[in-house]
Amino acid sequence: MNESLSIKNLEKVFKTEDDEVVAIADFNLDVKKGELVSLLGPSGCGKTTILRMVAGLLEPSSGDVVVAGNKVSGPGSDRGMVFQEFALFPWRSVRKNIEFGLELSGVPKAEREQRANEYLEMVGLERFADARIHELSGGMKQRVGIARALANDPEVLLMDEPFGALDAQTRNIMQKELLKIIKRTEKTILFVTHSVDEAVFLSDRIVVLTKRPGSIKEIIEVPWPRPRDRASPEVTEMRKSILDELEKENVMNDD
Numbered sequence: 001m002n003e004s005l006s007i008k009n010l011e012k013v014f015k016t017e018d019d020e021v022v023a024i025a026d027f028n029l030d031v032k033k034g035e036l037v038s039l040l041g042p043s044g045c046g047k048t049t050i051l052r053m054v055a056g057l058l059e060p061s062s063g064d065v066v067v068a069g070n071k072v073s074g075p076g077s078d079r080g081m082v083f084q085e086f087a088l089f090p091w092r093s094v095r096k097n098i099e100f101g102l103e104l105s106g107v108p109k110a111e112r113e114q115r116a117n118e119y120l121e122m123v124g125l126e127r128f129a130d131a132r133i134h135e136l137s138g139g140m141k142q143r144v145g146i147a148r149a150l151a152n153d154p155e156v157l158l159m160d161e162p163f164g165a166l167d168a169q170t171r172n173i174m175q176k177e178l179l180k181i182i183k184r185t186e187k188t189i190l191f192v193t194h195s196v197d198e199a200v201f202l203s204d205r206i207v208v209l210t211k212r213p214g215s216i217k218e219i220i221e222v223p224w225p226r227p228r229d230r231a232s233p234e235v236t237e238m239r240k241s242i243l244d245e246l247e248k249e250n251v252m253n254d255d
């Protein structure tokens with residue numbers, strides 16, 4: 001099977017006391033093995049809602065999410081999640097954060113340690129294995145988040161604005177680190193961002209979302225090999241044309 005992730009007719013309606021909010025409507029997407037696909041759209045368009053449904057943390061109102069041929073009905077170790085706000089366990093060391101999912105799956109201690117070492121090395125945190133989370137910088141925290149998600153060897157990595165809380169320089173460094181990790185692990189990634197620059201720098205394909213209810217406005221293939229030169233004419237041109245699209249979207253929908 002060529003598809004890691006298949007999202008079919010996904011819809012989410014949030015019901016509050018006296019209101020109904022259609023957050024996602026008619027959302028369909030297939031992500032191939034080893035592909036990095038970004039969901040790009042303005043704040044509130046439903047990116048996190050889609051990711052949470054893929055993660056199995058939120059039940060769709062209708063539609064299906066299928067991961068490696070299995071229908072999603074809740075959280076599972078076939079999907080690893082990386083959050084913007086890191087969501088690490090502050091009372092655990094770096095190493096123990098990375099081992100967390102492996103503990104849950106009952107992986108024996110020796111193998112846990114060996115796998116933690118592998119991912120500590122991959123994200124460049126070997127020397128910080130025994131550090132506490134509060135001792136780390138933002139970039140280092142997100143390295144732990146990525147290592148923790150990868151340690152389970154998930155079919156799909158789900159990343160929700162993972163670099164959104166970082167300063168611009170750290171963010172650029174982390175984007176390059178992620179590219180190195182992808183090269184090594186060949187992971188399939190569904191990546192949420194509201195940064196056009198980030199989407200063009202990282203993605204194989206960019207799914208541009210409409211304003212609420214979130215559905216697909218356009219899917220853009222980014223054909224150039226990585227790492228890309230942000231300043232090159234073709235990358236600059238693509239960024240500009242996507243920004244123009246998003247702006248149009250805002251004008252059209254502003255009442």
Ligand SMILES: Nc1ncnc2c1ncn2[C@@H]1O[C@H](COP(=O)(O)OP(=O)(O)O)[C@@H](O)[C@H]1O
Binds near residue numbers: 015043047
């Ligand atoms: N639990 C919820 N209850 C009601 N509305 C929600 C809930 N979660 C999200 N929404 C609404 O759904 C829309 C999409 O939210 P979200 O997926 O967080 O957007 P994004 O991640 O693109 O910023 C927003 O209008 C938000 O207010």
Ligand SMILES: [Mg+2]
Binds near residue numbers: 047048049
């Ligand atoms: Mg969000």
